[in-house]
Amino acid sequence: MSVTIADVAREAGVSVSTVSYVLSGKRTISAPTRARVEAAVDRLGYRPHAGARALASARTNVIALMAPLRAGVDVGVIMQFVAGVVLRARHYDHDVLLLTQDDVRGAERVGAGSMVDAIVVMDVETHDERLEALARLRQPTVLIGLPEEPGTLSCVDLDFEAAGRAAVRHLTDLGHRRLGYVGHPGAVRERGTSFAVRFDRGVADAAQAAGASLVAQDCDGSPEQSVAAVEALFAADPRITGVVVHNEAALGHVVTHLVASGRPVPEAVSVVTVSPPEVAARQAVPVTGLDIPAERVAHVAVDMVLARVDGDEPAETRLLTPTLTDRGSTRPLG
Amino acid sequence: MSVTIADVAREAGVSVSTVSYVLSGKRTISAPTRARVEAAVDRLGYRPHAGARALASARTNVIALMAPLRAGVDVGVIMQFVAGVVLRARHYDHDVLLLTQDDVRGAERVGAGSMVDAIVVMDVETHDERLEALARLRQPTVLIGLPEEPGTLSCVDLDFEAAGRAAVRHLTDLGHRRLGYVGHPGAVRERGTSFAVRFDRGVADAAQAAGASLVAQDCDGSPEQSVAAVEALFAADPRITGVVVHNEAALGHVVTHLVASGRPVPEAVSVVTVSPPEVAARQAVPVTGLDIPAERVAHVAVDMVLARVDGDEPAETRLLTPTLTDRGSTRPLG
DNA sequence: TACCGTAGGCGAAGCGCTTCGACACCGGCA
DNA sequence: TGCCGGTGTCGAAGCGCTTCGCCTACGGTA
Numbered sequence: 001m002s003v004t005i006a007d008v009a010r011e012a013g014v015s016v017s018t019v020s021y022v023l024s025g026k027r028t029i030s031a032p033t034r035a036r037v038e039a040a041v042d043r044l045g046y047r048p049h050a051g052a053r054a055l056a057s058a059r060t061n062v063i064a065l066m067a068p069l070r071a072g073v074d075v076g077v078i079m080q081f082v083a084g085v086v087l088r089a090r091h092y093d094h095d096v097l098l099l100t101q102d103d104v105r106g107a108e109r110v111g112a113g114s115m116v117d118a119i120v121v122m123d124v125e126t127h128d129e130r131l132e133a134l135a136r137l138r139q140p141t142v143l144i145g146l147p148e149e150p151g152t153l154s155c156v157d158l159d160f161e162a163a164g165r166a167a168v169r170h171l172t173d174l175g176h177r178r179l180g181y182v183g184h185p186g187a188v189r190e191r192g193t194s195f196a197v198r199f200d201r202g203v204a205d206a207a208q209a210a211g212a213s214l215v216a217q218d219c220d221g222s223p224e225q226s227v228a229a230v231e232a233l234f235a236a237d238p239r240i241t242g243v244v245v246h247n248e249a250a251l252g253h254v255v256t257h258l259v260a261s262g263r264p265v266p267e268a269v270s271v272v273t274v275s276p277p278e279v280a281a282r283q284a285v286p287v288t289g290l291d292i293p294a295e296r297v298a299h300v301a302v303d304m305v306l307a308r309v310d311g312d313e314p315a316e317t318r319l320l321t322p323t324l325t326d327r328g329s330t331r332p333l334g
Numbered sequence: 335m336s337v338t339i340a341d342v343a344r345e346a347g348v349s350v351s352t353v354s355y356v357l358s359g360k361r362t363i364s365a366p367t368r369a370r371v372e373a374a375v376d377r378l379g380y381r382p383h384a385g386a387r388a389l390a391s392a393r394t395n396v397i398a399l400m401a402p403l404r405a406g407v408d409v410g411v412i413m414q415f416v417a418g419v420v421l422r423a424r425h426y427d428h429d430v431l432l433l434t435q436d437d438v439r440g441a442e443r444v445g446a447g448s449m450v451d452a453i454v455v456m457d458v459e460t461h462d463e464r465l466e467a468l469a470r471l472r473q474p475t476v477l478i479g480l481p482e483e484p485g486t487l488s489c490v491d492l493d494f495e496a497a498g499r500a501a502v503r504h505l506t507d508l509g510h511r512r513l514g515y516v517g518h519p520g521a522v523r524e525r526g527t528s529f530a531v532r533f534d535r536g537v538a539d540a541a542q543a544a545g546a547s548l549v550a551q552d553c554d555g556s557p558e559q560s561v562a563a564v565e566a567l568f569a570a571d572p573r574i575t576g577v578v579v580h581n582e583a584a585l586g587h588v589v590t591h592l593v594a595s596g597r598p599v600p601e602a603v604s605v606v607t608v609s610p611p612e613v614a615a616r617q618a619v620p621v622t623g624l625d626i627p628a629e630r631v632a633h634v635a636v637d638m639v640l641a642r643v644d645g646d647e648p649a650e651t652r653l654l655t656p657t658l659t660d661r662g663s664t665r666p667l668g
Numbered sequence: 669t670a671c672c673g674t675a676g677g678c679g680a681a682g683c684g685c686t687t688c689g690a691c692a693c694c695g696g697c698a
Numbered sequence: 699t700g701c702c703g704g705t706g707t708c709g710a711a712g713c714g715c716t717t718c719g720c721c722t723a724c725g726g727t728a
Contacts, residue, residue: 361717
């Protein structure tokens with residue numbers, strides 16, 4: 001069929017094993033021999049057969065990525081993440097096998113079938129039904145998100161609690177002491193990756209630590225509810241000067257309504273958010289906030305999971321510290 | 335390591351080859367024997383080793399998908415397409431290996447390395463530098479788009495010429511005889527997948543056939559150019575009553591400006607477009623148009639390329655006929 | 669009754685690669 | 699001079715699966 005390692009060996013006048021060692025670098029080979037082999041490889045256009053390699057070495061150089069491919073609000077972020085995983089995987093000379101979120105047996109299939117060396121799972125929920133199957137596989141797995149019971153699985157996520165604290169502290173450092181908070185609907189707090197709960201806690205803690213008052217309001221992100229949430233905040237405390245928005249979908253509506261209702265941003269109200277930088281930046285008033293670094297999370301995920309492939313290192317959970325980008329939607333009180 | 339076919343054979347009290355034949359169905363096996371084997375498989379949780387299978391059978395049950403993962407305007411459409419490919423591949427019991435567009439040697443790597451059975455390439459340009467390498471691979475390939483020289487490669491795309499004709503005919507059937515057309519900038523006509531050129535031709539042909547006048551205007555999709563394009567059309571012919579927009583990015587701006595400048599849609603001007611249905615539907619005035627069926631294209635692409643895997647059928651180019659969805663942005667003249 | 673075709677099963681030869689152990693050769697040391 | 703430890707190379711044994719050819723039974727036909 002195509003050119004095999006035996007062809008290369010013959011062409012270079014060495015044995016098959018020598019060619020293999022030249023290619024893998026796992027034994028020292030003298031410079032002249034190595035040169036002959038490399039020349040033969042080039043001349044014949046040799047490419048090792050991935051299946052044969054996988055069979056003999058128990059390594060495939062492929063990682064599985066389970067991603068939510070349904071069209072949704074945050075498609076852009078998902079793409080960024082997927083691209084980040086592919087890029088980073090290539091950096092380690094790995095390819096990426098794409099599985100969809102709803103292919104519940106997908107991980108099991110590719111894992112048990114030894115098609116991949118490791119598995120990255122996006123969008124993990126607090127009580128995720130896939131975890132059990134994942135834990136049984138011999139491939140290391142990394143989860144994006146923080147389930148209640150990670151067991152022996154690694155996790156990466158943004159440190160939402162720190163993000164909540166940082167968001168509030170940014171406001172209190174500017175002197176704001178009467179704060180509003182637009183969060184997620186209760187349903188998200190249950191499911192989700194617990195990020196909502198963690199963020200809430202960070203917000204509350206920091207407000208208390210700074211001696212600031214805090215009015216919170218859930219919001220599903222619709223234009224109506226967003227407007228209503230803003231009004232509810234100011235009804236509860238008309239003197240609010242700082243607002244934290246942890247709801248990508250609502251962000252635009254909240255800002256627009258603040259301005260439209262005679263509360264210009266940042267002149268009357270300072271606004272801080274957590275979101276992908278692109279989302280925060282493209283609002284009518286660009287919004288200062290904590291960036292969700294999709295690509296960085298992707299990189300870290302791949303790094304972590306590949307580190308575990310042949311090391312017997314234990315699982316680990318890593319929370320990335322968010323960084324705040326000032327886009328001018330806040331200003332000192334007074 | 336894990337359960338092998340030999341374990342299953344032992345457990346079922348048959349030979350290894352018998353187990354293999356039960357699994358593949360390539361030879362008749364008596365019902366009782368088959369049952370024993372299947373029971374053993376279940377009991378042991380046996381999964382064939384993909385690498386071993388690939389080595390022995392020269393089939394991997396994986397297809398490569400080369401997709402543009404950079405964040406762009408049409409991320410949603412790309413995702414739809416990717417999801418469509420994965421779904422359809424699963425339907426044939428295949429998995430999908432994801433390559434990025436800019437990984438120029440990616441296809442060569444996975445192809446020559448026998449990691450995949452077939453290759454799907456998105457976003458092919460008229461003179462695509464990847465074509466040559468793809469043609470050299472032994473795996474069948476299907477291109478999304480229509481390059482100038484497909485050679486032995488298969489292609490799928492929407493029939494943009496038919497779409498152009500249908501768009502115009504929809505207007506002329508309603509009695510419109512003075513038409514405007516907002517197209518792509520010249521640069522896109524050069525690159526791209528020639529779809530712009532093909533659409534242009536369809537539009538011009540149909541206008542001529544119906545004896546309608548046609549004023550065309552290029553547009554890069556920016557708000558400014560979109561407004562300028564509309565004004566240019568009506569400057570050239572103030573009596574235009576029907577407009578064809580073949581520019582996703584411009585569509586919103588064109589519609590908005592028509593309405594804002596006292597030319598309500600559809601009361602004063604009928605508008606027809608070609609775009610993904612979601613885009614047409616979410617405009618201020620939902621726009622009637624020819625749908626770009628991302629998922630259908632994906633399905634057809636997978637069907638075509640897998641059909642060629644072990645058949646020696648020749649390459650083929652398929653142009654999908656677009657269908658028109660009426661969203662109320664057109665009305666009879668008068 | 670003798671024969672043949674077929675269904676049902678087995679053995680073994682690869683598929684192309686990695687890797688372990690063996691071996692030859694060389695220079696340095698006692 | 700003899701021995702020892704590296705260094706560089708080779709041979710061969712798998713890795714787990716598919717598939718070809720072969721063999722046995724058995725039922726049907728002449």
